[in-house]
Amino acid sequence: MANDTTTAGLRPLSTLFSAGTTTGLSDVQLLERISAATRATHTAEAAFEALMARHGPMVLGVCRRALCDPRDVEDAFQATFLVLVRKSGGVRVDDSLGRWLYGVARRVAHRARTLAEKRRAREASSTTWEPAIPAPDEERAELLAALDDELGRLPEKYRVPVLLCDLEGLTHTEAASRLQWPVGTVKGRLAQARSLLKGRLTRRGLAPNTLSLSSIIKAEARLAVPAHLAEKTVRSALPFAMGGQTAATWASASVLALSRGVLRAMLLTKLKMAAIGLVAALGVTAGAGALAKAGHGDKAETVNRGLETGLASNFARKNKGDFRPAIAVAIINEVESDTKIIALAPNGSKLRQGDLICRLDSARLEERRFKQGVARSEAEAAHQNAKLIREVAEIEVTEYLEGIYKKEWEAVEGEISLAESERTRAEDRLEWSQRMRAKSYVSKAQNIADKVSLAQKVLTYKQALTKKDVLEKFTYSKRVKELESKVEQARAEERIRELEWKREKDKLAKIENQIEHCRIVSPISGRLDYARWPVPGVDGQFATVEKGMTVRWAQLLFWVVPTDRGGERSQ
Template identity: 35%
Template sequence: MATGHEQRVAWQLDGLLAGGAGAGLADGQLLERFATAEGPAAELAFAAIVERHGAMVLRVCEAVAGNRHDAEDAFQATFLVLARKGRSLWVADSIGPWLHQVALRTARGARVATARRRRHEDALATRTEAAGGGADGEDADHRELARILHEEIGRLPDHYRVPVVLCDLEGQTQEQAARHAGLPLGTVKSRLRRGRERLRLRLIGRGISPSAGAALHAIPPGLDRPLPDALIRSTTAAALRAASLRTLAGTSAGLLAQGVISAMSRSNWWKAGAAFFVAATVSGAGLAAGRAASGPAAASAQRPGGGGEARVQPKPPAEVAVLPAVPVHFRVNVSGRGQVAVANPAKVAADVDSPLAVVSLQPEGTRVKKGDVVVELDSSALRDQFNNQEVATRTAEAAHQNARTAREVAEVALEEYTGGIYPQDRAAAFGEIKLAEGRLSSTHARLDRVQQARQKLRGIMARKDHEVTAGDIVAELDLDERVDQVGQDELRGKMGLEVAQDKLNRLEKHTRPATIKALQGEIEKARSNERVKEAAFRLEKEKQARLAAKLRNCKLLAPLDGYVSYATHAAGPWPEKGRIVGPRQHVFTVVDVSGPMEVAARLLEPTIHRVTEGQKVDIHVDALPEKRFAGTVTRVPNGPDETRTAPGKHVYTTMIRIEGTDESLRPGMTAEVDVLVADHPNALVVPHAAVIGRDTPYRLAVKQPDGRVEIREVILGDADESRVEVKVGLKPGEQVVLQPASLLGETEAGQGGR
């Protein structure tokens, strides 16, 4: 049974709803009423916001702050920040994602402040028990997992975080989330799926197994857990007091809120978070005027975009979600996914002639230095061949040495003959000739003497007065005999001289040339044999050198300092011992993570024409969610990648160089890239769902100050997957209807044409 206060609050809330702020009012409408109204109307509007989103905010604060007391301080601080910043926020339908970010920051601040305070206190255990209520180990683990989950949700990009907060934390259906975000249902479904997948990868990156991640998703969101009425009242009262007094001092929650607001003044994160689902709210007066409008359409108005007449809807629905035309910095991105790779990889292949088995290898990711052995192949058969070849090489070397010695001996024999034997034989021949000539000359002199003696004897015997005696006859006969004997000696002398001269002549004309030719032939024969043996020896040496190189190639070395990354093959798991490595097969790559890295991004056909070399890229690596990397497009392919396909679309593998170095990057890490293809400052943008028509002329439904809706032709400009720029036909401050189909019907609206 309700208490008296609850009955009064319910009665006042009913009165508020009856006045035009029913339960279906958007957060922006309630926030505007809080900012513009006074008294009970402002209080009840803010209380409605607290009651609508308080359960989600309190769960975040409890998970991150660590204890109930700090969680309630962070809870109040979150809504104090909303009270102070509410006038500068434009929220179409749900402020839940923005509150989730603020709650994360305030709860972190409470947690840090408590930890800092406890470090200066002695009774740590007592204070922990008093603050934490003595939660058991299982509950502490549950809180830690929940804290990690909320932190990782807070780190998601806005286009993923919003549907995750709306659907998974606030319990909205995907249709409701699409309506609140002003996006097509298919876009919300796709972003929710991708956001959950990115969240799963980030949880794994923080050491939480997939089963633990599933347990986190299974944690009851507590949507049905009612907020304590006292907490709603105290939070609303504090917000009103902070808004009226313009101060946050006096409470711990106020100090937390002041810290977050100070951080906001130094950063634009809070504006970016709200700008994702940016829109102005429809005021209560405008709604009342819309409900009261009746009668024929207003007079035709000239289109701001050019000729033609604007059409005015006379009776718009009582509640129409609108978007204020506010100039924004409109960046158009082409997104895709890819893998991190080394810009200049040092690939190592097996330089072998035949398949060999792996006998040892370094583990994947091992840090190696240049020259370290990474993989060793089986070299036993090559070792046997090398040993046999070593014997053959030594035998060939010995044969070559013998042939060289034989050639040297032949050359020495020729030198010995020409420089020793031949001169000696020639000198001997000349000596014999001289001796023969001397003997012959002596014989001639003796013959002359004998003949003179015989002639003198005959002269004496021929005288008349000389009586020939027997002695004279004997003397004459003796001289005759001596003349004959000397004559024979002369003949022998002449023959000896001729023999000596003939010997010299044979030596010069026959013996010497023949001997030299014979010795030269032996030399040539020895040289030819030496060349043959040398060639055989060289061949055996080359065989041995090749086998030695093959033995060395069985040890695959790191070509530089870096990390080992093994190649992927379809034959089976890689690497592993016993795997057969074929000739020139790529085995591994040594990655120098201190060098340049790149992303091979898969961009799809509809948008690849907008990507050019030199464009800036924002890179999100799934395994490193806390880091952001900048990059530059370095190569855009001329044609699609035939090895990669997407349903109904061609894939273009585009190379993006990552700026700077980061040793936490590893090849193979998956990443999402956003290529900045256009940058439009001060652009008026609307969601695709707000555009009427699938082709020109495009139109917008613009809500007038009197509550009626004008259907106006516009000229559109650039667009991304969710928003489109309005070039002509819309002015700043005008309010665009987000769902014109509710006014015109699906057939006439044809919305989503862009």
């Protein structure tokens, strides 16, 4: 027993001498040490312990929010770090492992919750079963469970500040340094993320205010990892990474099954993504081959994709079966979706430049334009509101510097001047009182009262000086920084809203452009010829455009042959 105790006590020292300290190492450097576990066990164990100390509270918080049973929470926590140690050689992260661990913890907790629900369903079928764990506060449990769901749905630029500042406990400056963002951007996006989380949770029937939501997140992130849980996680990690049987000594069968199940799921996801990429590559190759072998109709669409009009000489060698004079102009469909022809000029019509040739159905585009117009207006209103908030924040800075602070400073100066005057009078009074006391003209009590009065006036004067000193050195600086931080947040929000407004405007402009393309007019004066293409499987037969048919984007529709340049010749 004594030998075991001595060995356990010397383990940290042996680790320190063989591996060196882990203080100051980044997550990437610690991962490199863990991946070399088979060569330096003590080094890897120390690195793993350091990573768990950094990110353990965040992982524990994710597991607690998703699971009710403390045993399930500990199993999910341990399984998350077992997945980390097994994947340490292939994890690609930036300076912080937190984002990757957060995703793994959510996946493990979700799997653990599914298994726990199945287990409870089996146990519920027994008449002797009774719940061993009291039901937690339902509203708080629902809020915590929804918190990670909505956090996972936030855009990356909003989710990352919450993970670093609220879940991992970094300061704004530390998070800005790690992300290489300005501090104001971190503060602004963090505030925006909290606002988005509050709105989404409110829509789910949960209505925490922003302050309580932030305090809940930070309280969950400050959870301390129990010592027994940390010890068995560290002891089981390296044997699990090396595939040894001793992992079962410190990890239960449920933990090992949970971690292996998540590893299999991650592998399947990776294989699926690789398969999708392979299929996409094969599809592109096959599509290119098919286009190379296609007939006139498909080739005309491909050749003319993205082209408004073009001379027939550009198509003559590529469109067999539909010859036109070299000066004829090709017209294609520029609406980027399938649409129907609802009006059509007769084939062979004499056209002047600008005459209507064809009208395409624009009903769906008109509906999209209406909805997009509403979205554009809402985005513009949001941008104007953000602009006003920023302007008000800037006015508050000016108001404090040129108004409030000056008044506070002048008030303190007045207090100092008054206190100094009162002190001088008290000094003169005491001097007179002492002279009169020497001549027995005033009593001893009166002389003592004058001394006390002077002491009070001196104290009041010193307090006024201290008040001015605090105002100039601390209150002024603190208030200015608070107001400037508010301005930076407002500017970041205004920029975000401006970009959203621009995006909605661009969408509306594109839809309006597509509606304009539904009206096809002649680019020149000449004779209208319908485009034609071979009918598949029927030699010598050609199809052509007609009213009511559906046409595709970039499909060749018409030719206009100039009649004043010898364009009457055609095959």
